[in-house]
Amino acid sequence: MTSKKNNPCADGTCRVPTSQRPQTISTDANNGDIGALVTVVIDDQEVKVPMGTTILEAARSIGVKIPTLCYHEDLCIAGVCRICLVEVEGQRTLQASCAYPITQPITVKTHTAKVRQARRHILDLMLSEHYGECYACFRNNNCELQSLAKEYGVDYFRFGHPEKSRHKIDRSSYSVVRDMDKCIQCRRCVRTCIDLQEVGVLEALGRGDKTEIATYLDKPLGDVVCINCGQCINRCPTGALRANDPTDEVWAAIDDPTKHVVMQTAPSPRAGICEEFGMEAGTPMTWEMNTALRRCGFDKVFDTNFTADLTIIEEGTELIIRLYKTLVEGDTSMPLPQFTSCSPGWVKYIEHFYPERLGHVSSAKSPQQMFGAMIKTWYAQINNIDPADIVSVALMPCSAKKFECNRPEMCDSGYKDIDYGLTTRELAQMIREAGIHLPDMPKSDFDDPFGTATGSGVIFGATGGVMEAALRTVIELITGKKVEDFYEHADIIPVRGFEGCRYVELQIPEEVGPVPDLIKHLVPNWDWVKGATLKVGVAHGTANAKKVMEDIKAGGKFSECHFIEFMACPGGCLGGGGQPIPTTPEIRAARARAIYAEDAAYGKAGKPRKSHENPAVLRVYEEFLKEGPCGHLSHKLLHTSYTPRGKFIG
Amino acid sequence: MLTTQQEKLMGELKAIVEKHGTDRSALIPILQDVQKCYHTISDFAMQVIADMLGIHPVEVNSVVTFYAFLNEKYHGKFVIRLCRTISCEMAGKAAVARQLENDLGIKFGETTDDGRFTLEWANCIGMCDQGPAMLVNDQVFTRVTPEKVHDILQMCEQSFGPHTLQKAEEHVL
Structure with a gap:
């Protein structure tokens, strides 16, 4: 019953009004204790469950499989698809097991003739409106509707099958493509968008057979307040929602001998791509993937962690400048707390909603865009390549990165900094197309000059990771001591975990070190932070981000923070909208373990785990960005500005 | 001072929202009031209401598209809804419908050019024993005949004008 723990409906944090939540048990029919155990017989198996457990959860706990479509562990219960119908003894009609809380001893049959027929009819009805051919669909072999049709032996279309498309495919967004012909109206995307992420782009419009899942006034997705997080894609049971796929363009660039195609890979896809090759979630594939990418034809394979480290230096320096300006000089032009800017979904969210x-958002670009700018300037320069011939591809766990690389301001190198953003799923597709079975690949390292990364860069993929990486660097810069002196193995455990909003206080010791050379020109000494308390926050998922923002507005504890990490996706990047489908809390936890294991491996191998120790980063500041972090050139290439968009849909 | 149309509408919407409160459950009464006052729930109004209630515009849109009595499209001062279900059909709905279309010069689902009348179909309004039945705004007319249609429309037109405007909006007929 792990799902119950994570479900926002169950823990009361969901914004859905009580009237729309599934019934929870407040009074007991038999006047017994609330939460008492009750005996249920499911398919002749007896099981004791706490009162209020749904039939579906009870069945799953004893290994009885009930098919589901609209049910999702991360989401509120809707009970709309009816595929999970079961027969409850004494009830005239069939009951939706996902929305039936057990209040008294009952006997349930999950596969009687009546149930089987009803399920088959429901499937047939869904298929009678589901236009499209399975083999021309990106969810082929990973589609919940398709596998149900197989399970229930659908061999003809009892109620017909549409022969003509009724909807235009909405390709207006850089990130998300909507093909409503394939929609079965399970409303998972609606609940994801409204309840889980609180963005509110998708809803059911109309009534009865005219109901459609649509945006506000059925506008194109590119025109509404969509933040491109892609969480709806990860939860769609069919192929109705998918990411905008640039693999054809990437192949074309690879096949063009005049083009120098470079790839950068983010930490999360490495932890997730194994799932696409049938392996257990949480098997890291970093080194195998490098070989596979080279065999696919990419000229160079770089590690995004390099710019993750660069981001930490730039963003950390900006934080120190902000703190110094606000606390010492009394200048309020750069307000506190500083917000992170790594998550493009979060950036678009704040542009729309706050x-x-x-002014709070760090002007530092995300690691992806920093890398793009570095590749088409410094890398081109030291390798004597015309930047116009470089095609820069980024492998990201994210659909919002596709929007980010198409932002008009992301051309600071004089060219489009990043040409294409690929998701984990799309890269897996390319690797398969090249006839490569990823797990069989020999291991190989990243290419220089960006090859060296640190453990700090790796943990960017998990919620709290950016904060941990930043703290490791800030603590060492200020105290002049090792983080290991304060935290065992430099693991700053308080900022880790999956709670929605975390608030952590860190005491800065009375003894401070000298100001390091790198930022000597920015602050004269550390006397002003002696003995101070550094307050930081972490939020993941935009619903939690909203809570933190509202708390700041109301003057709560988060308004006193100095630095807050925001990630648009639940779990951080590892739960991103470009990661393999499906996603559940368990899968995300497994990916997080893989990421933290890779960080720990850096420590065991004696490699640097802190951003400011990255030799490649130090080399960049020596040879290229000579004015240091937040200097003139780094402002031009590594920092950006934001557009206040507002939430009014024009 | 000059106020734009939108500012004016915003002020009026604010008054309506204050009357019903900002709870989510107040959404339908608010929308009903807006529909009554403006004969439409405009794009702008939906977004303003959503903002005031702290919900998403698309949720308001969803409610508006769900209910037949809430409309995104402009509806006339008098919305005539003729029942089209079986009892009224058998009691002679077709002749009444023809008469309405002829007298108003519009088809079902349309609004007259002067913005006075809208003609719509309704599903059962519970007057099956007294068909054909129809609604003019909130008022029910039963056993309607083509001759009666003429009288009803004339009554509507008489109640409409500068001097009777207030009354017309509040009590219909």
Whole structure:
């Protein structure tokens, strides 16, 4: 019953009004204790479950499989698809097991003739409106509707099958493509968008057989307040929602001998791509993937962690400048707390919903865009390549990165900094197309000059990771001592975990070190932070981000923070909208373990685990960005500005 | 001072929302009031209401598209809804429908050019024993005949004008 723990409905944090939540048990029919155990017989198996458990959860706990479509562990219960119908003894009609809380001893049959026929009819009805051919669909072999049709032996279309498309495919967004012909109206995307992420782009419009899942006034997705997080894609049971796929363009670039195609890979896809090759979630594939990418034809394979480290230096320096300006000089032009800017979904969220707070967002670009700018300037320069011939591809766990690389301001190198953003799923597709079975690949390292990364860069993929990486660096810069002196193995455990919003206080010791050379020109000494308390926050998922933002507005504890990490996706990047489908809390936890294991491996191998120790980063500041972090050139290439968009849909 | 149309509408919407409160459950009464006052729930109004209630515009849109009595499209001052279900059909709905279309010069689902009348179909309004039945705004007319249609429309037109405007909006007929 792990799902119950994570479900926002169950823990009361969901915004859905009580009237729309599934019934929870507040009074007991038999006047017994609330939460008492009750005996249920499911398919002749007896099981004791706490009162209020749904039939579906009880059945799953004893290994009885009930098919589901609209049910999802991360989401509120809707009970709309009816595929999970079961027969409850004494009830005239069939009951939806996902939305039936057990209040008294009952006997349930999950596969009687009546149930089987009803399920088959429901499937047939869904298929009678589901236009499209399975083999021309990106969810082929990974589609919940398709596998149910197989399970229930659908061999003809009892109620017909559409022969013509009724909807235009909405390709207006850089990130998400909507093909409503394939929609079965399970409303998972609606609940994801409204309840899980609180963005509110998708809803059911109309009534009865005219109901459609649509945006506000059925506008194109590119025109509404979509933040491109792609969480709806990860939860769609069919192929109705998918990411905008640039693999054809990437192949074309690879096949063009005049083009120098470079790839950068983010930490999360490495932890997730194994799932695409049928392996257990949480098997890291970093080194195998490098070989596979080279065999696919990419000229160079770089590690995004390099710019993750660069981001930490730039963003950390900006934080120190902000703190110094606000606390010492009394200048309020750069307000506190500083917000992270690594998550493009979060950036678009704040642009839409809290444009008045954009001053808080760090001007540092995300690691992806920093890398793009570095590749087409410094890398081109030292390798004597015309930047016009470089095609820069980024492998990201994210659909919002596709939007980010198409932002008009992301051309600071004089060219489009990143040409294409690929998701984990799309890369897996390319690798398969090249006839490569990823797990069989020999291991190989990243290419220089960006090859060296640190453990700090790796943990960017998990929620709290950016904060941990930043703290490791900030603590060492200020105290002049090793983080290991304060935290065992430099693991700053308080910022890790999956709670929605975390608030952590860190005491800065009375003894401070000298100001390191790298930022000597920015602050004269550390006397002003002696003995101070550094307050930081972490939020993942935009619903939690909203809670933190509202708390700041109301003057709560988060308004006193100095630095807050925001990630648009639940779990951080590892739960991103470009990661393999499906996603559940268990899968995300497994990916997080893989990421933290890779960080720990850096420590065991004696490699640097802190961003400011990365030799490649130090080399960049020596040879290229000579004015240091937040200097003139780094402002031009590594920092950006934001657009207040507002939430009014024009 | 000059106020734009939108500012004016915003002020009026604010008054309506204050009357019903900002709870989510107040959404339908608010929308009903807006529909009554403006004969439409405009794009702008939906977004303003959503903002005031702290919900998403698309949720308001969803409610508006769900209910037949809430409309995104402009509806006339008098919305005539003729029942099209079986009892009224058998009691002679077709002749009444023809008469309505002829008298108003519009088809079902349309609004007259002067914005006075809208003609719509309704599903059962519970007057099956007294068919054909129809609604003019909130008022029910039963055993309607083509001759009666003429009288009803004339009554509507008489109640409409500068001097009777207030009354017309509040009590219909």
